[in-house]
Amino acid sequence: MSISEAESVVMDVLWTKHPLTADEVIEALKKRMDWQESTIKTLLNRLLRKQAIVAERDGRRYLYRPVLKRADYVHHESKGLIDRLFGGRIAPLVVHFSEHRKLSKRDIMELKRLIEGLDHDD
Amino acid sequence: MSISEAESVVMDVLWTKHPLTADEVIEALKKRMDWQESTIKTLLNRLLRKQAIVAERDGRRYLYRPVLKRADYVHHESKGLIDRLFGGRIAPLVVHFSEHRKLSKRDIMELKRLIEGLDHDD
DNA sequence: CATTAACGATTACGCATGTAATCTGGCGAT
DNA sequence: ATCGCCAGATTACATGCGTAATCGTTAATG
Numbered sequence: 001m002s003i004s005e006a007e008s009v010v011m012d013v014l015w016t017k018h019p020l021t022a023d024e025v026i027e028a029l030k031k032r033m034d035w036q037e038s039t040i041k042t043l044l045n046r047l048l049r050k051q052a053i054v055a056e057r058d059g060r061r062y063l064y065r066p067v068l069k070r071a072d073y074v075h076h077e078s079k080g081l082i083d084r085l086f087g088g089r090i091a092p093l094v095v096h097f098s099e100h101r102k103l104s105k106r107d108i109m110e111l112k113r114l115i116e117g118l119d120h121d122d
Numbered sequence: 123m124s125i126s127e128a129e130s131v132v133m134d135v136l137w138t139k140h141p142l143t144a145d146e147v148i149e150a151l152k153k154r155m156d157w158q159e160s161t162i163k164t165l166l167n168r169l170l171r172k173q174a175i176v177a178e179r180d181g182r183r184y185l186y187r188p189v190l191k192r193a194d195y196v197h198h199e200s201k202g203l204i205d206r207l208f209g210g211r212i213a214p215l216v217v218h219f220s221e222h223r224k225l226s227k228r229d230i231m232e233l234k235r236l237i238e239g240l241d242h243d244d
Numbered sequence: 245c246a247t248t249a250a251c252g253a254t255t256a257c258g259c260a261t262g263t264a265a266t267c268t269g270g271c272g273a274t
Numbered sequence: 275a276t277c278g279c280c281a282g283a284t285t286a287c288a289t290g291c292g293t294a295a296t297c298g299t300t301a302a303t304g
Contacts, residue, residue, distance in 0.1 A: 008292085256293100
C-alpha cells in the first residue's frame with residue numbers, strides 16, 4: 001500500500017525525529033501546516049493501518065516511529081515518475097530541466113562532481 | 123486543473139499523433155491498456171472538461187487534439203516531485219539514484235556530455 | 245468515589261479517480 | 275417516413291483522500 005501526500009508530510013516529521021507522541025507530531029506540524037489536530041490524528045491512524053509506522057504504548061500515550069524508510073519512499077516515488085515520464089532513465093529528466101534553464105550553478109557543480117566520481121570507480 | 127494518471131495515458135496517445143477520433147484513440151490503447159471503450163470515452167470527456175484537449179467536429183465524429191503540451195505536463199509533474207522530495211533541486215535526485223546504483227552507463231555518458239555542454243555556454 | 249480531561253478510535257463527508265454501463269439524438273439504410 | 279445504430283453524453287459506483295467533528299475509555303484530580 002502506498003501513502004498519500006498528506007500522509008507523507010506526517011512521515012517527514014517522524015523521519016526527522018522519532019519516536020514521537022501524537023502531540024509532538026501535532027506540535028511539529030502546527031507551524032508549517034494549517035491542520036486541525038484531528039486531521040493529524042487521522043493521518044497517524046491511516047499510516048498505522050498502512051503499516052508505514054508503528055505505535056508502541058508508553059503509559060497512556062503511544063510513541064510513533066516510522067517503519068517505511070524515507071529512502072524507500074523517495075525511491076518509489078521518483079522511480080514511478082521517471083518510469084512514467086522519462087522511459088525509466090534519469091538522464092532525460094536532467095536534460096528536460098536543463099532545457100528549461102532550471103539547473104542552478106550549484107546543481108551543475110554537484111552533478112559535475114558526481115559524474116566525475118562515478119567515472120572512476122566504475 | 124490537473125490531469126490524473128489514467129488521463130495522462132490518453133494524452134500520451136494524442137501527444138504521439140493528432141488529431142485522432144475517439145475510435146483511433148481507443149484502438150491505440152486497446153493494445154497496451156486493458157480498458158473498456160467506455161472507460162476511454164469517459165477519460166476523453168474528463169480531459170475535455172479540464173480543457174487539456176479540444177474536439178473539433180468532423181461530420182458525425184469529433185477529432186481530438188491536445189491543448190496541454192506534453193512538456194508542460196512533464197515539467198509540472200517533475201517539478202512537483204523534485205520540490206516535495208529533493209528540496210527543489212535536481213542534483214540531489216541524481217545523487218539519490220546514483221547511490222542506489224540506478225544510473226546506467228548510458229545515463230552516465232549522457233549526463234557527462236550534458237554537463238560539459240552546459241559548462242561552455244554558461 | 246465521582247467528575248473531568250486527555251487521547252486514541254470511530255464516524256463523517258464532499259470531491260477526484262478508476263472503471264464502466266446505459267441513455268439519447270441524429271444519420272444512414274430500408 | 276421509420277428504424278436501428280453509433281458516437282458521444284449522462285449516470286453509476288466503489289475507493290481513496292483531505293479535512294475534520296464526535297465518541298468512548300481510561301487516567302488524573304477534586
